[in-house]
Amino acid sequence: MTIPSSDYDVIVVGGRCAGAATAMLLARAGVKTLVLERQAYGSDALSTHALMRPAVMQLARWGLLDAILASGAPVVTSTTFHYEDETVPVAIRPEPGMPGLVAPRRTVLDRLLVDAARGSGADVVHDTPVVDLLRGHRDRVCGVVARSGNETRNLRAGQVIGADGIGSMVARTVQARLLHEGSVSASVIFGYAPVPAADGYHWHFGAGLSAGSIPTNGGEACIFVAARQAYYDSVLRFDRANCHNDVLRRLAPELADHVDARGIGPLKAYRGRPGFIRQAAGPGWMLVGDAGFFRDPITSHGISDALRDAELASQAVLGESRREMDAYQEARDAFAYPVLHATDAICRFDWTPDELKEHHRRLSQLIKAEVAELSRRAAMAAGTPTRPVRADSIAAA
Numbered sequence: 001m002t003i004p005s006s007d008y009d010v011i012v013v014g015g016r017c018a019g020a021a022t023a024m025l026l027a028r029a030g031v032k033t034l035v036l037e038r039q040a041y042g043s044d045a046l047s048t049h050a051l052m053r054p055a056v057m058q059l060a061r062w063g064l065l066d067a068i069l070a071s072g073a074p075v076v077t078s079t080t081f082h083y084e085d086e087t088v089p090v091a092i093r094p095e096p097g098m099p100g101l102v103a104p105r106r107t108v109l110d111r112l113l114v115d116a117a118r119g120s121g122a123d124v125v126h127d128t129p130v131v132d133l134l135r136g137h138r139d140r141v142c143g144v145v146a147r148s149g150n151e152t153r154n155l156r157a158g159q160v161i162g163a164d165g166i167g168s169m170v171a172r173t174v175q176a177r178l179l180h181e182g183s184v185s186a187s188v189i190f191g192y193a194p195v196p197a198a199d200g201y202h203w204h205f206g207a208g209l210s211a212g213s214i215p216t217n218g219g220e221a222c223i224f225v226a227a228r229q230a231y232y233d234s235v236l237r238f239d240r241a242n243c244h245n246d247v248l249r250r251l252a253p254e255l256a257d258h259v260d261a262r263g264i265g266p267l268k269a270y271r272g273r274p275g276f277i278r279q280a281a282g283p284g285w286m287l288v289g290d291a292g293f294f295r296d297p298i299t300s301h302g303i304s305d306a307l308r309d310a311e312l313a314s315q316a317v318l319g320e321s322r323r324e325m326d327a328y329q330e331a332r333d334a335f336a337y338p339v340l341h342a343t344d345a346i347c348r349f350d351w352t353p354d355e356l357k358e359h360h361r362r363l364s365q366l367i368k369a370e371v372a373e374l375s376r377r378a379a380m381a382a383g384t385p386t387r388p389v390r391a392d393s394i395a396a397a
């Protein structure tokens, strides 16, 4: 892959949910944007795929949802919570242009976002890691050092955006301040089986454990089990297949029967790490997606966060001023802190079923607040002034 030689307004490091979406939005606004991604075009990423309403809404607004549905990812019209002896089904309200939720494979979603970024005029180069940042006057970040094969090239840009995930090289190099660090994390083991008869997302909870089924592309469902990291370290990791089956049987016997009858593909595992919130921007740099804010996957909120922050970040870049960068951090954190706290409460696995229902109620209110704020921003962009929605005020109601 040849590294381009020209200068850019913005270089984005990392080309998945956060990076490709940011680049697409910037390119649509006429900003000369380059994305550098170290992995291959269309490659997979660890994920259980469930998109929550804010993510689906963003994809619909950006004109990408139809292509995701055309990929064969089924429309999800219900989500069902199973608390030991109680089952709580929740119907997903359809909206114009958004028939329900959806859980695309990352080979579908990330590729589509990259195609959309390219289609909007951004340059996207894969198989090309960024290995360092360039500094200019007063140490301001003014570009990147990219490597492809034996070739290394300095590329200049007015702004460098780190969308390079949890282990962000950009965050490390600029020494982004750690604003908050969570104390808990869960581990997850998952694989793909033919989609079960029961429709929609299913989340099962029991003492110290959870499991679920998420229909995705190819007529398959992602079937996962999750537990405290300590339990994974001491038990689950030694025999993934039997432990996956055992947890399923304890929490969701019908799902376990289905997996026994139809089989499940190779199992993947994610050991987990505590969530964090990092400083979002500094001179010449910004962080978007997991690079700046990571929460445990147990609440399936990471892609919603990445797409929301892609939009906030691109608006800040277009605004150009220092004030806009501060506003980006403020807008991101208005959702990041409550989402992280709600996620950690669930991830602690120390709840009774009633306490867990309360955690889910709070999360659901946060998601409603997020949807309201995204709608407000869309209305503002269309020229209709509206009042801001604060996640914490709605969630406290």
Ligand SMILES: Cc1cc2nc3c(=O)[nH]c(=O)nc-3n(C[C@H](O)[C@H](O)[C@H](O)COP(=O)(O)OP(=O)(O)OC[C@H]3O[C@@H](n4cnc5c(N)ncnc54)[C@H](O)[C@@H]3O)c2cc1C
Residues within 6 Å of the ligand: 013, 014, 015, 016, 017, 018, 019, 036, 037, 038, 039, 045, 046, 047, 048, 049, 050, 051, 052, 128, 129, 130, 131, 163, 164, 165, 166, 168, 169, 188, 270, 288, 289, 290, 291, 297, 300, 301, 302, 303, 304, 306
């Ligand atoms: C097991 C698991 C299950 C999950 N399930 C869900 C779910 O069901 N729903 C949900 O919404 N979220 C889920 N998430 C969270 C979601 O995957 C992340 O929040 C989301 O991927 C964040 O997107 P991102 O673009 O910020 O980061 P990433 O997807 O991590 O992408 C970062 C990219 O940056 C690239 N990169 C890194 N360093 C460099 C470099 N130096 N140069 C060039 N490129 C670089 C990487 O190759 C990578 O492609 C899950 C996460 C995990 C781990």
